[in-house]
Amino acid sequence: MTAVSTTNLFTPLTLGDLQLPNRIVMAPMTRSRAGAGNAPNCMMATYYLQRAGAGLTITEATQVSPQGIGYPDTPGIHSYDQIAGWRNVTDAVHAAGGRIFVQLWHVGRISHPLWQPGGELPVAPSAICPRGEAMTAEGMKPFVIPRALETEEIPGIVEQFARAATNAAAAGFDGAEIHAANGYLLDQFLRDGSNQRRDRYGGKPENRARLLLEVTGAVCDVLGAKRVGVRISPDGTFNDMSDSDPVSTFGTAVRLLNQIHPAYLHVVEGQFDCKLLRGAFSGLYMANGGYDFARGNAALASGAADLIAYGMPFIANPDLPWRFANNTPLAEANPGKLYGGDENGYTDYPPVVPQPASRPGRSECD
Numbered sequence: 001m002t003a004v005s006t007t008n009l010f011t012p013l014t015l016g017d018l019q020l021p022n023r024i025v026m027a028p029m030t031r032s033r034a035g036a037g038n039a040p041n042c043m044m045a046t047y048y049l050q051r052a053g054a055g056l057t058i059t060e061a062t063q064v065s066p067q068g069i070g071y072p073d074t075p076g077i078h079s080y081d082q083i084a085g086w087r088n089v090t091d092a093v094h095a096a097g098g099r100i101f102v103q104l105w106h107v108g109r110i111s112h113p114l115w116q117p118g119g120e121l122p123v124a125p126s127a128i129c130p131r132g133e134a135m136t137a138e139g140m141k142p143f144v145i146p147r148a149l150e151t152e153e154i155p156g157i158v159e160q161f162a163r164a165a166t167n168a169a170a171a172g173f174d175g176a177e178i179h180a181a182n183g184y185l186l187d188q189f190l191r192d193g194s195n196q197r198r199d200r201y202g203g204k205p206e207n208r209a210r211l212l213l214e215v216t217g218a219v220c221d222v223l224g225a226k227r228v229g230v231r232i233s234p235d236g237t238f239n240d241m242s243d244s245d246p247v248s249t250f251g252t253a254v255r256l257l258n259q260i261h262p263a264y265l266h267v268v269e270g271q272f273d274c275k276l277l278r279g280a281f282s283g284l285y286m287a288n289g290g291y292d293f294a295r296g297n298a299a300l301a302s303g304a305a306d307l308i309a310y311g312m313p314f315i316a317n318p319d320l321p322w323r324f325a326n327n328t329p330l331a332e333a334n335p336g337k338l339y340g341g342d343e344n345g346y347t348d349y350p351p352v353v354p355q356p357a358s359r360p361g362r363s364e365c366d
């Protein structure tokens, strides 16, 4: 008789030195509501506070430097105001009993000269123009051919992530997730559709993984490996991504990551056979992509995952863990209000049980 695991979404978990009361993670989601200077505002503090019942919250993608920006009203973590804005967010989440990691992001070729300091070209592993359009403050514009980074410039990219990690600690985050998914800079280096370099950052999978490894090492040096996660999307095609052999590319990257021991690997699973990655990785495995309550529990019970990240379900259900625990129907998000705008479609989705007005950390930063 085979032993049946009773692990489910409400089985507590130790992540590094953090105790998670449940395995329901709020997935990173860009909502494009940051304020002046790409600083998090009080509305964002309210939004994250409302969702603090997650075992772990991962913030929306947050640019590590002015060069890393690619979308309107997305927050950064490279200026004083941005750090101060994030401090309001982390304080609110902590006051409500939650834990929160920041997702560190550099968009690479998905930017546009209109975003870049001095109107320069966006940077990338290779001068390959993605198909599609950039979202600029002047509307949609065709992507441009990016400038391939010189080998000597790469330590500067690693430094951008390291400095952002230092700032994350100053802002009160519990840790950081490195965004190596969805066609942004680190993913552009990983995959051979966007990386055709001839130096030690291109060619074989070990080389294409080198920047991710260096960035992960630098962020772990700042925060401690137990406070760091890495997100990948092995078969994602968003942002015109492709790879000739994703099993080899991502299998190699994950095996190499083991040498640094980040606390978790977060996989946007798609149709990829993720057993390979789960088996190859020595830390915790966080699964994402189209999970509901039943599938999440099944993945945990079978040992296919240690944590489940939920994206869309958290938008209209701020109290998602409570709804799961109480078998309460889920609300649907308004698709027209995902990106940009005000409280509407952002902080005005009600919890099933109204929160007491005196709840600690309540409010728009007061």
Ligand SMILES: Cc1cc2nc3c(=O)[nH]c(=O)nc-3n(C[C@H](O)[C@H](O)[C@H](O)COP(=O)(O)O)c2cc1C
Binding pocket: 027, 028, 029, 030, 031, 059, 060, 061, 103, 179, 181, 182, 231, 268, 288, 289, 290, 291, 309, 310, 311, 312, 313, 338, 339
């Ligand atoms: C509005 C929205 C914004 C997103 N922004 C990000 C982001 O900033 N960083 C990221 O890694 N993924 C982002 N994603 C992807 C989600 O993290 C997640 O992978 C996706 O929604 C699939 O999970 P789900 O089926 O539970 O929604 C975003 C998804 C949505 C719906």
